[in-house]
Amino acid sequence: MVAQNIFFGILSAIVIVSALRMVTTRNIVHAALYLVAVLAGLGALYVLLTAEFVATTQVLVYIGAVMVLFLFGIMLTKAPLGNEMEMTGKQWPLAALVAALLGGVTIYSLLNGFGSDRLVTDGPVYRTADVSDEVFSTYIIPFEAVSVLLLAALIGAIVLARKD
Amino acid sequence: MTTLLALPYWQETGIKLGLALAIIPTTSLILVYLFLFKMMAFMQSRLGPNDTGPYGTLQLIAEAIKFLQKEDIHPAQADRRVFRMAPVVVLGSTFLLYVILPAGPDAVVENLDTGIFYAMAVSSLSVLGILMAGWSSANKYALLGGLRAAGQLIAYELPLILAVMGVVIQAETLNLQEIVVAQATGEIFGFGGIGNPFIFTQFLAFLIFMIAAQAELTQTPFDMPVAETELVGGFHIEYTGFRFLLFFMAEFGTAFAFAALASVMFLGGWWIPGFDVDDNILNVLGPGVMLGKILLISFFIFWVRFTYPRLREDQLQKFAWKVLIPLSLANIVLTGIFKVVF
Numbered sequence: 109m110v111a112q113n114i115f116f117g118i119l120s121a122i123v124i125v126s127a128l129r130m131v132t133t134r135n136i137v138h139a140a141l142y143l144v145a146v147l148a149g150l151g152a153l154y155v156l157l158t159a160e161f162v163a164t165t166q167v168l169v170y171i172g173a174v175m176v177l178f179l180f181g182i183m184l185t186k187a188p189l190g191n192e193m194e195m196t197g198k199q200w201p202l203a204a205l206v207a208a209l210l211g212g213v214t215i216y217s218l219l220n221g222f223g224s225d226r227l228v229t230d231g232p233v234y235r236t237a238d239v240s241d242e243v244f245s246t247y248i249i250p251f252e253a254v255s256v257l258l259l260a261a262l263i264g265a266i267v268l269a270r271k272d
Numbered sequence: 273m274t275t276l277l278a279l280p281y282w283q284e285t286g287i288k289l290g291l292a293l294a295i296i297p298t299t300s301l302i303l304v305y306l307f308l309f310k311m312m313a314f315m316q317s318r319l320g321p322n323d324t325g326p327y328g329t330l331q332l333i334a335e336a337i338k339f340l341q342k343e344d345i346h347p348a349q350a351d352r353r354v355f356r357m358a359p360v361v362v363l364g365s366t367f368l369l370y371v372i373l374p375a376g377p378d379a380v381v382e383n384l385d386t387g388i389f390y391a392m393a394v395s396s397l398s399v400l401g402i403l404m405a406g407w408s409s410a411n412k413y414a415l416l417g418g419l420r421a422a423g424q425l426i427a428y429e430l431p432l433i434l435a436v437m438g439v440v441i442q443a444e445t446l447n448l449q450e451i452v453v454a455q456a457t458g459e460i461f462g463f464g465g466i467g468n469p470f471i472f473t474q475f476l477a478f479l480i481f482m483i484a485a486q487a488e489l490t491q492t493p494f495d496m497p498v499a500e501t502e503l504v505g506g507f508h509i510e511y512t513g514f515r516f517l518l519f520f521m522a523e524f525g526t527a528f529a530f531a532a533l534a535s536v537m538f539l540g541g542w543w544i545p546g547f548d549v550d551d552n553i554l555n556v557l558g559p560g561v562m563l564g565k566i567l568l569i570s571f572f573i574f575w576v577r578f579t580y581p582r583l584r585e586d587q588l589q590k591f592a593w594k595v596l597i598p599l600s601l602a603n604i605v606l607t608g609i610f611k612v613v614f
Contacts, residue, residue, distance in 0.1 A: 135351075137351075137407055138354075141404070144400065160384065161385075161386055161389075164386045164389050165393075167393040167394065168389070168393035168396060171397060172393060172397060172429070173426065175400065176399050176400060176403065176422055177426070179407075179422070180403070180419065183406070183407050183415060183419060184419060235385050236385050236386055236389075236446055237445075
């Protein structure tokens with residue numbers, strides 16, 4: 109358990125530092141690259157929690173697709189190289205307040221829900237097949253609902269992109 | 273499987289990772305020598321690269337010396353940190369691919385449960401490095417190359433993953449070792465002598481996978497990101513010497529890894545007909561069989577590369593979205609139906 113704790117500390121430090129740098133850096137591409145570091149660090153934390161499938165999905169979806177699209181969009185529109193720009197909007201105190209509130213609510217609900225429960229260290233390891241069994245039996249309705257939501261988003265994108 | 277020697281987990285993993293690190297340059301050297309220097313020179317009647325020294329072997333050394341003595345140049349406007357990190361990210365993606373390539377029942381760095389899904393995830397990381405290189409070079413050709421690469425890789429990642437789905441449905445697992453076992457223990461109309469390599473039942477998926485892999489590797493019909501005649505050199509235009517060598521090594525290393533994935537999924541992997549799937553001797557013979565299959569598949573990749581002209585950007589996108597993705601979806605539906613019926 110010691111090794112896990114050490115790696116948890118290192119990974120958390122990377123994630124926190126990258127997250128702070130992401131909101132304080134003045135270069136928009138650097139901000140996106142720090143976000144990649146945050147997401148990769150979270151993926152590594154999932155591996156520590158033996159959630160291999162979730163970690164892989166995190167890499168495939170967030171880093172391989174979402175962040176690449178982010179960078180693609182930034183570079184296609186505006187990506188000033190070298191010259192720093194003012195990226196802090198006027199409403200940052202409000203945004204900080206909302207972020208703090210969201211963080212507080214999440215932490216409170218986690219502490220309230222789990223309290224002093226500890227993760228079972230020698231419990232069963234859930235394999236990918238177990239995850240899929242759960243998704244397609246217990247959680248089939250949320251899964252289908254998410255699919256319909258994604259379909260709606262897809263149709264919306266097509267409607268927006270059509271010229272006629 | 274008998275345990276010959278037992279090491280602590282971290283020692284075993286350390287040795288395996290060191291081996292994988294040594295294998296990447298070796299495999300790219302093999303591909304560069306066999307296909308880039310010998311085969312391309314013969315196919316395109318190029319004089320020189322195929323006859324430096326005995327059988328053209330000295331060309332490799334000449335190239336290595338050439339790259340190493342070049343000056344390490346940063347463009348004045350470049351974003352230095354990102355510029356330096358980009359080739360490492362691309363090569364890192366290649367390295368992560370090698371972690372799961374199996375060459376025998378036990379000859380694999382880490383037999384991941386998510387196997388092929390993990391391979392698709394880490395292979396998509398190279399786009400990030402390419403975008404970083406294109407942006408940080410402070411060169412409009414480099415930026416255009418990076419953007420083209422991103423657009424192309426996003427479009428072709430979908431048919432690649434959807435083609436793999438057919439194999440996954442048939443093998444009922446994501447794990448690469450279990451995919452090999454599923455082919456080794458399969459039967460063709462009751463005949464199990466050569467197992468059931470999925471190239472027979474999943475030929476459409478194989479074709480889609482190879483085409484999409486060609487695009488993922490930015491090899492010639494799909495090499496718009498580096499198109500010399502349009503973009504001079506695309507995203508790696510500003511890279512010299514060792515940093516360029518890293519990109520080069522990653523390109524061929526990834527080609528080798530994709531060929532290995534194709535031979536594991538469609539050609540039966542390391543299994544040799546007549547052996548038990550967990551026979552220890554396969555740990556010795558398996559890598560040789562894998563190498564043969566990989567070279568066969570790389571031959572097709574490079575054959576296409578050296579003989580086809582480049583597609584146009586709009587043709588490339590149309591081909592991915594209007595042909596490959598519908599075809600691979602149809603393949604998934606068909607495989608699903610056959611799986612339920614039989």
